[in-house]
Every structure is written in structure tokens, then in C-alpha cells.
Amino acid sequence: MTPSSGFLIFLVSSVAGADVSALVAEAQDLISRLEASVGQKFEGPDLISSPLYRHLQALTSEAEKLFPAPLQPESNDRSEHSEASPAPSNEVFPVTVPPAEAGEASEAGEEGEAMGEVEAEIWGEEEEEEEFTPVDVGCSWTLIGSLFFTMVMFYFVNYPDDDIKRYTWSIINTTLSIFTAVLTFQGIDDLVMHVAVTPVLGAFPSGWRQIARVMIGFVIFLAWYVFALLAIALASGMFKQDDDAQNGKMWVISDFMRGDHGTTIKHSQLVQGCRSKGIAAVNGVEVFVASRAVVHESYETRTKCWSTLFAHMAGFAMISAGGDLQNAPFFSDQPATSWLAILVCIFFLIGIFSLSELLYARHRGSESKALFVEGSIEAEDDIICLAVSFMMVQSMRFTITGTLPSKLGLYHKQETETAQTEGLYVMGVLSAVMMVVAAMGMSRSRVKNLVVGTFSMGFAWAFLFATRSLFDSWSFLQSRKISPLTIEGRIVLAMTLSLFACMIIVILDRFEDNLHDDADDIHKALKNIITGLSILIGFTWEHTFDGCVEAISSLFSDPLAIKLFLTFLIVLIVVPAWRKYILAKVVHLEKARREQKEAMDGDSTGRPDGSSSEEESSTKLLC
Numbered sequence: 001m002t003p004s005s006g007f008l009i010f011l012v013s014s015v016a017g018a019d020v021s022a023l024v025a026e027a028q029d030l031i032s033r034l035e036a037s038v039g040q041k042f043e044g045p046d047l048i049s050s051p052l053y054r055h056l057q058a059l060t061s062e063a064e065k066l067f068p069a070p071l072q073p074e075s076n077d078r079s080e081h082s083e084a085s086p087a088p089s090n091e092v093f094p095v096t097v098p099p100a101e102a103g104e105a106s107e108a109g110e111e112g113e114a115m116g117e118v119e120a121e122i123w124g125e126e127e128e129e130e131e132f133t134p135v136d137v138g139c140s141w142t143l144i145g146s147l148f149f150t151m152v153m154f155y156f157v158n159y160p161d162d163d164i165k166r167y168t169w170s171i172i173n174t175t176l177s178i179f180t181a182v183l184t185f186q187g188i189d190d191l192v193m194h195v196a197v198t199p200v201l202g203a204f205p206s207g208w209r210q211i212a213r214v215m216i217g218f219v220i221f222l223a224w225y226v227f228a229l230l231a232i233a234l235a236s237g238m239f240k241q242d243d244d245a246q247n248g249k250m251w252v253i254s255d256f257m258r259g260d261h262g263t264t265i266k267h268s269q270l271v272q273g274c275r276s277k278g279i280a281a282v283n284g285v286e287v288f289v290a291s292r293a294v295v296h297e298s299y300e301t302r303t304k305c306w307s308t309l310f311a312h313m314a315g316f317a318m319i320s321a322g323g324d325l326q327n328a329p330f331f332s333d334q335p336a337t338s339w340l341a342i343l344v345c346i347f348f349l350i351g352i353f354s355l356s357e358l359l360y361a362r363h364r365g366s367e368s369k370a371l372f373v374e375g376s377i378e379a380e381d382d383i384i385c386l387a388v389s390f391m392m393v394q395s396m397r398f399t400i401t402g403t404l405p406s407k408l409g410l411y412h413k414q415e416t417e418t419a420q421t422e423g424l425y426v427m428g429v430l431s432a433v434m435m436v437v438a439a440m441g442m443s444r445s446r447v448k449n450l451v452v453g454t455f456s457m458g459f460a461w462a463f464l465f466a467t468r469s470l471f472d473s474w475s476f477l478q479s480r481k482i483s484p485l486t487i488e489g490r491i492v493l494a495m496t497l498s499l500f501a502c503m504i505i506v507i508l509d510r511f512e513d514n515l516h517d518d519a520d521d522i523h524k525a526l527k528n529i530i531t532g533l534s535i536l537i538g539f540t541w542e543h544t545f546d547g548c549v550e551a552i553s554s555l556f557s558d559p560l561a562i563k564l565f566l567t568f569l570i571v572l573i574v575v576p577a578w579r580k581y582i583l584a585k586v587v588h589l590e591k592a593r594r595e596q597k598e599a600m601d602g603d604s605t606g607r608p609d610g611s612s613s614e615e616e617s618s619t620k621l622l623c
Helices: 003-016 021-039 044-049 051-066 076-083 099-129 134-157 162-201 208-236 243-247 294-326 335-361 367-402 414-418 421-439 444-470 475-479 487-513 518-553 557-602 614-620
Strands: 249-255 272-273 277-282 285-292
Touching: 076 134, 076 243, 076 518, 134 162, 134 487, 134 518, 162 208, 162 294, 162 518, 162 557, 208 335, 249 277, 294 367, 294 557, 335 367, 367 421, 414 444, 421 444, 421 518, 444 487, 444 518, 475 614, 487 518, 518 557
Parallel strands: none
Antiparallel strands: 249 285, 272 277, 277 285
16 A cells, blocks of 8 residues: 555545544554655654645545545444544644644635535425426326327327228317317407496396396307308308309329329329329329319318308307306296206297298209308208207206206306216216117108207217216315316316227227128117217317416416417417318218218219218218
8 A cells, every 4th residue: 555545545534534543553654654765754844745745635635525424333333433443633643733724724614514505505406396396297297198199199090990080080170170169259259248248237147137148148149140151151152153163173183192182283294094083294203193173172171161160159159148048037947947948049049040041042053052051051050959959968967956057067066066977977878879769760851960969969068067077076186186177187087088989989880890781770870979979079178278278368467368369379270270181181081981882882973962861961060
């Protein structure tokens, strides 16, 4: 062992506060050998000023960095042994520290204590950063859940079964259309109430003011309905003079893997073609092309887009008006009278739509007018199904609990909310049964479409509110402050119902694939059940997105202005992408399914009159 290494061991051991009795003799021997080698005896000042001491002192500083905290004795025996051992002091290594050095040592000690306090604060901050807040946990669940759910959607849109692909695209289409429409309606409705209605009638009107509030709700619905008819007329091209141009066909690129899919080409680029399909040379590459009525398809997609959006907006306007009527005096007195409010709304809608039939009778014949009539009738059916199904569930909740929910479907007491779970699940099952019976037993007509659609949406509303009440009473979620009133709870609710509905859809589709081709009634019944499940998914995610917008708006001093801004921003971004990529995909898949069915049935003539089969009626609600 060299003198440097031995002396370093002694100093490091002294700094560490460990037992140094075994090293004292070695340290003394090292000092003696140093004195003999240089031929003089080291006193305190001489030793401190020697180069060797300064070198070892530098090494000791490095050792202090390696051993910042004193080592604790491993046992009581060792502690007693340390206490009995001679301390490394000037008696072992007689060094007389000059006053200047002593002052520096004192300053170094104070500086060391200060550094220790800083280190303690740093370690304390690091420990605090490791404690996650409830917001961190909520964001983590949301991020992981979103990733998981997005990947599940990728699996379903690329599923080997064509029906599952079509159902998945229809679910995405339904969710985005309902969310966008409801968000737009609520933003504009809140603005109208804030500017025109509430200042006159008050926030909670009573007496004649409440009756006036109900009448204003029906007037607002009529305004939305008129806007819907105008939007459908404009989108269908009914006001254009060159109606025959819609029927002209053009060659377009027909390859979904290409970014220019659907782009028109010149006839001179056609290499080989028959009536509807062919091959063309595009930029030196041969691609598949198809002959399609591009202008007509564009009008058809636009009509489907705006009829769907405005139908949902008018439908929720009717839900708002019907909710005001159900909460009005006499109708809110007992459950039986709340059911009468539903009949009043049904007769009101039938009267309005009967007047519209006079308008439709004058605009039949041309292609654009046929699009207008078809889109308007589908919008009217959607309005009736949405409003009546929601009001039915509201009255059933009133019957079960004895308390009428608000027109938004909320209770103010958790006990009332959790008391309806079993009854609503029973209602949902009964609605599904009635939907199947109507689909199998009624002859094809508009009345049948209305009955099937109403029970389909009634099934979706009942399961939505039943699962909400179940989550409200689940102690596991309550202990973690997760409820349907929070965004976390709404996301968990939407994911749970979505995965449940997707699983049931896959099972029903497998069951349908194994049926014989002649079992048409069972096929139609299964299609309608799947339609109801798809609507359920759309309602749950609409409920979640609406809560997100409300939560963001609440952070600002003017929530209404922020909500209107977010509404405008979402509509500006979502609607074009939804119409161009998602709705167009749904329309294309539905057309492909119809062509495949017609080819299998040997019917290649199609339906030029614009009529639809019974099976098509169950999927119109999804578009």
C-alpha cells in the first residue's frame, strides 16, 4: 500500500465516521516512514504545507463527493466498539491548524450545512413530483383508453366480414353526425335563450310564462324544420335548371388504395372498358376505372349530409319542446299525464308533416326533386323517432321513480337516479323485442319504418340511462370519484357500452351468416337489433363529447361565447371530413351491398323509382 492510498483510506474513513481504530496504527507508521524518507520530523504546519498533504487533501475532497452522508453503524456491538476506539484527532495525527485555516474550515462547515439544506429541498421536491393528482390519473386513463379504442376501431374497419366493416363505418358516421348536430343545436339554442327568451320570461318561468315557454319551444322546432327543408332543397340541386346533367356518367379512378380515387379522367386515357368498368392509363400507370354518375352521386352525398344533420338538430329541438311540455303543469302531475304529452307531440308532428306532403306532391318527377323528397321524408322519420323515443323513456323513468327528470334527462338526487336501473333495462329489452316483432310482422310501409325506428332508439335511450344509473350506484367508481357527471365517468361509460355493443354486433352477425338464405324475417330482425346497438354507441359518445365542451367552456368568464366558438371550430373541421370521407364511405358500402344483393337475386334492373327495400329501411337511420 502506497502512502497516498493509505492516507486516503484514513481520511475517507474519518469523513465517513466509521470505526478507524484498525487504521490508526497504519497511519502512524506511514507518518514515520515519511519522516524517515525526507530526513526530518513533520510538525503540524510543516505537514499541512507539504505537497503530499495537499495532494491527499484533494483526494479527500473527491472522496467526500463519493460519501456525502455519514455511514450508520450496522449493529449495537459495532457502535460500542466505535465509541471505545480512540477518535482520529491531533493525538494520533498531531496537526496544528492555523487560525486562518480554522476560519476557512468554519466557513466550509457553514457552507456544507447550507448545501445539505438545499439537497434536502431538492429531494423533497422530487418526492412531491412523484405524487400524481386526480387530473393526472384521469388524463392517463383517457390517453390509454383512447389508444385502445382507436386500435379496436382499426380492427373493425378492416374486419374480414363485409357486414362488420359496414356496421363499423355506420357507427362512426352516426356518432359524428349526432355529436355535431346536437352541439350546433345546443349552442344556438343557448344563444337564443340567453338573448331573447330568458330576459323576458325568466330562467324558471311559472304560470302563463311557463305556457309561453312551451309555445316558444314548438316555434323554435318549426324554425329548425323549415331550415332543414331549405338545406335539403339546396343540397339536392332542386333549384338548378340543368337537372338532366345529374344523370351523365363519367369515367373515374376506382382504386381505394390511391389518393386520387374518385378523380375523373379523360375518355382518351381509357385503354380498355365495357359498360361500367375498365382500365385507363394515368401518368403512365394502368389503373382501374369505373363509369359513374359523378354529379348525381355528389348531390346524393350532399343531400344525405345536410338532411342528416338538420334532422338531428330538428329532432333535438322537438325533444326540448316535448320536455318543456312534459314539465308543464298537468302533464307533470303524475306519470299517466306525462304519457299524454307524448300523444300531443305525435299528433303535432303528424299534422306538420301532412302539410309537407302537399309540397312533396308538387315536386315529384325529376331526379333532383326525387332526392329532395327522399331526403325530407327520411329527415321527418328521424325527427319523430328521436323525439318520441326520448319522451317515452322520460315517462317510463317517471313511472318507475315517481319523479320526472329534467328535460335533459337528469335527476338532482343520486337516490332517484339509482332506483331506475332494473326498470330501464327491462324497458330496453322490451323495446328490442317490440322492434323485432314490428320488423317481422308489419308490412312494408312508412308506418313500419317509424315503429321500428322508434323502438330502436327507445332501446338505445333506455340502455344509456340504465347504465348511467348503474355506474352511479357502483361503489368501486364512487370511491374513486368517477361518476357519469364527470368526464372520466362519461368516457368509461361510453367505452363500456361501445365495447359491449360491438361484441353483441359481432355475435349477431356470426349468427346471421349461419342462417339459411330463406330466413328473411330473422335477417331483418337481426339487422334492426344491430341498428339499435349502433344508435346506442352514437348516443353515448355524443353525451361524452357534449360534456367535454361544457367542461372547457366553464374555465372562462363567458362560457356561452367559448361554447359558440368551439361549436364553430368543430363544425368547420369535422363536417367536411365527415361528409367527404366517412359519409361517402357509408353510402358507397351501402350501394355495393345493394348491388351484390341484386346480383345474387338475379335482379340487375335496380329501382329507378327511388323506392327502397325493407332491409334498407333499417340502415337509413345510421346515415
